[in-house]
Amino acid sequence: EVQLVESGGGLVQPGGSLRLSCAASGFIFRSYWMHWVRQVPGKGLVWVSRINSDESSTSDADSVKGRFTISRDNAKNTLYLQMNSLRVEDTAVYYCARGGVTLDYWGQGTLVIVSS
């Protein structure tokens, strides 16, 4: 069974940093592209970042470019999102998702609150 479990969310002040993790199991992690998508509670979904299977290529949404860094450790079956220079508008639930044909499996999400 495919499982994606995010962790690392919490309350952080504007300008602060946070690192999210996504532990993957039930599939060959190193074979798949992976993504982060966020959702302001009660609002829609916004794609954030993606990384290819061997970490040779990444892509980020303009809203997080230069502040967020996606990475992965295929030996640990874990996806990461390093978030720096956090802004109030980054407050959201962050989901990791597996990239099959498209985003075919999602985690439950981890809540990030940026507030002073």
Added chain:
Amino acid sequence: DVVMTQSPDSLAVSLGERATINCKSSQSVLSSSNNKNYLAWYQQRPGQPLKLLIYWASTRESGVPDRFSGSGSGTDFTLTISSLQAEDVAVYYCHQYYTTLSFGQGTKVEIK
């Protein structure tokens, strides 16, 4: 960027009746190279991970009940639930993966 617009924002349907959700993209998501529409549908139930229902606009994901169907091409798409069940109460999102990934704003489906 491709903007996805769903309608309606919410709908209430009686159990056993049909529910129809529309999705319009600001540009075509039909690829001329493979004649596929890069359009998917998701279900989000409270407290549950998003679930992929449909991809390539009309291909049902494995395990998804056949009361769920997708149709459309180019810029106009529809998700139909042929006979609404109680467990179908959720928010539904359309999603294009033709270019930079984007999603519709969601349609909330409730029981009338």
